Amino acid sequence: MFVFLVRRLLQAVMVMLAVAFIAFLMFRYLGDPVNNIVSQDATQQQREEVRQRLGLDDPMAIQYGRFVINAAKGDFGVSYRNSRPVSALLAERLPATAELVLVAALLSLVLGIPLGIYTALKPRGVLSQGLQIMSLIGISLPTFVTGILLILVFSVWLGWLPSFGRGDVIDIGWWSTGFLTASGLKALILPSFMLCLFQLTLIMRLVRAEMLEVLRADYIKFAKARGLKNRAIHFRHALKNTLIPVVTIFGLQLGGLIAFAIITETVFQWPGMGALFIQAVNFTDVPVMAAYLVMVSLIFVIINTSVDLLYNVIDPRLRTDPTRASGKGA
Amino acid sequence: MALLEVENLKVEFPTRKGVLTAVDNVSFNVEQGEILGVVGESGAGKSMTGAAVIGLLEPPGRIGGGQIRLDGKRIDNLSPDEMRKIRGRHIGAIFQDPLTSLNPLFTVGEQLVETIRTHLPMSAADAKKRAIGWLAEVGIPAPDRRFDQYPHQFSGGMRQRVVIALALCAEPRLIIADEPTTALDVSVQAQIIALLKRVCRERNAAAILVTHDMGVIAETADRVAVMYAGRLAEIGPVAHVLQKPSHPYTAGLMGSIPRVGPRPKRLIQIEGSMPRLTDIPSGCAFNPRCPKVFAECHRIRPELRPVADGAAACLLYEGVTQ
Structure with missing residues (x-):
């Protein structure tokens, strides 16, 4: 049983490393991240500086290693769009x-x-x-069709259930739950039914x-x-x-x-x-x-x-x- | 009064092309504590007769006529739940393949206790004691330890012993054993048959032993019934039927058993094969293959008549002129 567990966990780690590699490749091939960071009229020298500072000129293996280590710590960097972690x-x-x-x-x-x-x-x-x-x-039936039909029947015609959003949520620590309010529970019915139907x-x-x-x-x-x-x-x-x-x-x-x-x-x-x-x-x-x-x-x-x-x-x-x-x- | 009386039993299968009769007008008795062997070729209706007695005909199969009585009480027309209470408690059954008769996901002990407690009012602890007793009874070594093991941890022969324990653990008075040794190694077959015979004798339980192994019949059964094309060809005491068969079909079966001896004789073979249910010939069903056939055999269907110690369904014994 123990050997089985260890073997299974090793396999899982291998899979995760492969996935991380694919995720890592996205950074390299979906545009140049430097472009997203520096201003449009930055000089070539400024660009190189940024590249060096971010370690983007290191060999690929080192960059990949860094990505995996950071990811394992839960650090995926900062969103390009709203500059938050x-x-x-x-x-x-x-x-x-x-x-x-x-x-x-x-x-x-x-x-x-x-x-x-x-x-x-x-x-x-x-x-x-x-x-x-x-x-x-x-x-x-494609799920989006059933979803739209559900909205049509239960929100538009009957007006029983909300057609969008989560309703009111209550924060428990960092977790916000919709289970504890009536509107939260009502809001769950249609989406969860649509999702579970298949x-x-x-x-x-x-x-x-x-x-x-x-x-x-x-x-x-x-x-x-x-x-x-x-x-x-x-x-x-x-x-x-x-x-x-x-x-x-x-x-x-x-x-x-x-x-x-x-x-x-x-x-x-x-x-x-x-x-x-x-x-x-x-x-x-x-x-x-x-x-x-x-x-x-x-x-x-x-x-x-x-x-x-x-x-x-x-x-x-x-x-x-x-x-x-x-x-x-x- | 006999323990089990089967009278003019008919088992039918409605199909698109009409109703097929798999068991046709079969009558026999089983006495208290008696072992009745049932032999015949594949498709002769042996298993079907057993399934009808225990009320487990696979749909669309159904009892089309006749009566089955246990202790003089009709059991062929009971409700499904009443029949369920008889199965296991009054009539036990053992099937061909011990490897697949046990549920692989439950321990042997769980299956025994479950069966015992379904039929007998008993605490879990008492049922466990009894179950372990049964494992010992059927010759399983270290029964306390084996109680908690799963079927896959047992060999084929050991599993069939467990199956026998399961069939007998609520003390039924009749066991229907449908080819209980066919799936087993030859070396184990004899042990299982001996075990079955011993537990039946000790409890004065009767058994219907369905098989096509004449050796098993000779060694185990008190009486034997020979079936052909859904009909009873002959029934009688084992010694009589085996040594002086009355029906030409039984004679042919006996002749086709190889014998070991200083001067082996040529094996007799019954020409042709058993008719399909869709084209059973008129008159005697055996007439196309019978060495003693005569004109009337194609016209008159023979009834079971007393012959010597037993009974046979053959026009030779009906005084019909040849």
Whole structure:
């Protein structure tokens, strides 16, 4: 288990170094940063001075090393556009995105798994077939379209929910949360639903397919022959066996949720990291873009590593067992 | 009164091309503590008969007629939940493949305790004690330690022992063992059969042993039923059926078992193959392959008639003139 953990962490570090390299390349190839700093009529000599001061004339390997060390300390430099440290900008925007993604992820699990089980257990029911069709629509409509439709119905026609922003937030230390105010919670509903819709339908369809597969397994037939109650067969024996692919896909999709949050944040004017990134792209604000890239990758890597560890919890066959080294037992 | 009475059982599969009859008019009894062997080629309806008795026919398969009685009480028309209470508690089952019969994500102990507590009012601690007792009973060494292990930590033979413990742990009086040794090493097969026989005898539990291994039948069963194309061809005491088979099909089966001896005889082979369910010939289903076939066999369907100690479904014994 320990060896596995170390190996997995080393892999994660390698991935992060590669991502950092790509982020680093952005600085070199998306325009000359010196141009962004000095005034337009600076002389060639002034330019060289700045270049030297910033260490931009050092060999590439040294510059890369410096970038990685600074990034590891959370220092991504200063935003070109509003001259504030990038880390501060991101920290300010992180809570909004994190809360949105968290709610969307929970919604997709809380709704997706039970709906998947239901459609698998009653495959011919009217409700199941309706859900299947709905999920097909959900999985194929682009999220910005569903977002705009949601705004049209719930904000414009019915006037129940706000169409943009986070509502009122309360600061707890540096974290600003919308969970504690009524308007904050109301503002969360539409964006999180839009964000989770794809994931929700994916999980529902996945759970359904896996469950149908597992219900045909011999151990389910044998569980029936042992006279176990249907509830135990479906929710204990079958569900646990369907969870491994669900955990995999959920882990992958959680990263996807953060990435897709860009679209949701744009549609709902949500003040999160995605919106910040879109602005940064518009102004070629390379430090912000680089920091966003590194940060999202870091989240991806953390999630995937945790998923690998979760497998071990769910499936005993993956746990390395010292007694097995001596043969298969018996 | 027999423990299990099966009367004119019919198992049907509705298909687009009409209803197929997989088990046709099969009747037999199983006495208290008796081991009944059921033999036949693949597709003869052996497993289907077992599945019908325990109420686990895969849809769209269904019981199309007849009765199944346990202790004189009909069980073929019970509600799903009433039937569930009978499974495991009164009728246990063992399937072919021990490698896939156990849920890989639960320990052997969890699966045993779960089964025991589903059927018997018992505290978790008592159930655990009983489960460990069962592991010891089926010959698993170090049962206390094995209790907490997962199925993948057991070998194939050991897993089938666990499966037997699981099928018997709520003390059913009838076990349906559907080819319990087919997936195992030959060296382990005999042990498993011996174990099954011993635990049944000790508890006076009856068993229906579905197999196509005549050796297993000869060694284990008290009586044997021979099935062909969904029908019962012959049923009777093992010694009688094996040594003096009445039905030409049984005779052919016996002739096709290789024997070890100083002067090996040529193996007899039954010509042709069993008909598909869609084109069972009229009259006796065996008529295209029967060495003793005569004109009436194509017209009249033979009923099961008492012959010697047992019964056979063959016109040779119905006094029909050849």
